[in-house]
Amino acid sequence: MTTSTHHPKIGVVGAGLIGRAWAMVFARAGLQVKIFDADAKALSACMGHIETLVQDMRAADLVQENPSAIVQRITPVNTLAEVCADVDLIQENIRETVEAKIDIFSQMDALTRKDTVLASSTSWLPTSLFTKELAGRDRCLVAHPTNPPYLIPLVEVSPAPWTSDKATQSAMALYKLVKQEPVLVRKEIHGFLLNRVQGAVLNEMLNLYEQGFASSEDLDKVMKFGLGLRWSFMGPFETIDLNAPDGVVDYANRYGHTYAEVSKTQADNTWSPQVIAQIERERRQVLSHDQLESRSHWRDRRLMALRHHQKNQPI
Ligand SMILES: NC(=O)c1ccc[n+]([C@@H]2O[C@H](COP(=O)([O-])OP(=O)(O)OC[C@H]3O[C@@H](n4cnc5c(N)ncnc54)[C@H](O)[C@@H]3O)[C@@H](O)[C@H]2O)c1
The missing domain is CATH 3.40.50.720 (NAD(P)-binding Rossmann-like Domain)
Structure with missing residues (x-):
């Protein structure tokens, strides 16, 4: 070709x-x-x-x-x-x-x-x-x-x-x-890159939820009013490059040991059906089942607006 x-x-x-x-x-x-x-x-x-x-x-x-x-x-x-x-x-x-x-x-x-x-x-x-x-x-x-x-x-x-x-x-x-x-993807791996990163985030969200640290709604807010804003136009590596005055090594010197410490407490998650059912119940209180389709259209519109914005920005 x-x-x-x-x-x-x-x-x-x-x-x-x-x-x-x-x-x-x-x-x-x-x-x-x-x-x-x-x-x-x-x-x-x-x-x-x-x-x-x-x-x-x-x-x-x-x-x-x-x-x-x-x-x-x-x-x-x-x-x-x-x-x-x-x-x-x-x-x-x-x-x-x-x-x-x-x-x-x-x-x-x-x-x-x-x-x-x-x-x-x-x-x-x-x-x-x-x-x-x-x-x-x-x-x-x-x-x-x-x-x-x-x-x-x-x-x-x-x-x-x-x-x-x-x-x-x-x-x-x-x-x-x-x-x-x-x-x-330079070497073969199950789930490639995106789904593995998404899985790591979801597993941590489930752990935090399951252990009672926050509601599902507040955990979603961590992404939509926090990390997601940055991550919609730059990745985590660029984020840390800009989050310390002298770049990546400076960031790692300041915070690396804390992340390493925290990673010891970030366990696997089994996606327990009880926990998933509980999240489903909470979601249905915010969004009833018959609103799922219209909310999906809303999501697509938001994505279109975001893409439109992105297309006009040099990133
Ligand atoms: N849905 C997602 O979010 C998503 C995202 C990325 C990748 N994928 C992958 O894309 C693929 C398709 O997923 P989807 O969500 O479009 O599924 P889908 O069920 O909407 O569509 C699959 C289509 O394949 C047709 N089909 C089944 N066997 C066939 C055959 N032998 N020959 C020709 N057509 C056949 C079915 O009739 C059906 O229309 C999967 O491998 C999935 O993992 C899905």
Whole structure:
């Protein structure tokens, strides 16, 4: 795949939540996209979802083009063979089981050109778990998006030990081309980077809650009125670089021993069903079950506003 010399063509496999969002990301950037789903209903529903999505993005001034021009670049196709024919990259988004990924990757390996990059959106599974036996395993990798990828640009590119540098670099270049932010996971690890960091934060929140240090609402406030404000435009490393007059080493000299001490009291968490049920009850008092959907729309609007703000700032 040579992204510099032509407009890469994309195949999207699986037209659920993530597949259709990817289709929109690629089409928004001007690429031709084919999309396939084994469930005919999901395939026919996906174009309606994409249209609404693009119109919402247009309303939020996050796309400048006429929404119908974007939608027209996406072609639903009825077979895996059609979606695999003559594309530069396949983005796979089917259900999250090792068996399903093994099966779809072996079919895609047989149906695609030998230089097509095969990328999985899997949230947790390392590439080597489902590509080991493939003739074309050197062009397989994980490209894990963050939901929703049309608003949150991070893509974790995680190759297996046998993935070629060429495939990895092509994928990185392609995600940059479509205005996502790829990061390279240099060695395979379960859950990649984002979900591991998210897991560490959630485990600590659960521990603090379970041990009675604060309510779930106040713990959420720690993020939304505290850490989240900084973390929405810079990472924890840049944060500590700026939080002591002379940078990272200065910060570590001042506070490093305290963090090391605290880390001894930061235990694992078992996600006890009782504790989770208690948090659910507290959440339902703040937000009733029938308000979940409208609050999700509110979340998407807030994300759009934040992206809009970010896009106009040099970060
Ligand atoms: N939902 C998230 O927040 C999120 C975020 C990042 C990555 N992911 C990953 O993306 C992938 C898809 O997740 P989702 O949330 O879109 O799931 P989903 O259930 O919304 O969509 C999955 C789609 O795949 C289709 N499908 C199943 N088997 C198929 C097959 N053999 N061939 C073609 N289509 C098939 C289903 O009909 C369904 O439409 C998973 O691997 C998931 O871990 C999800």
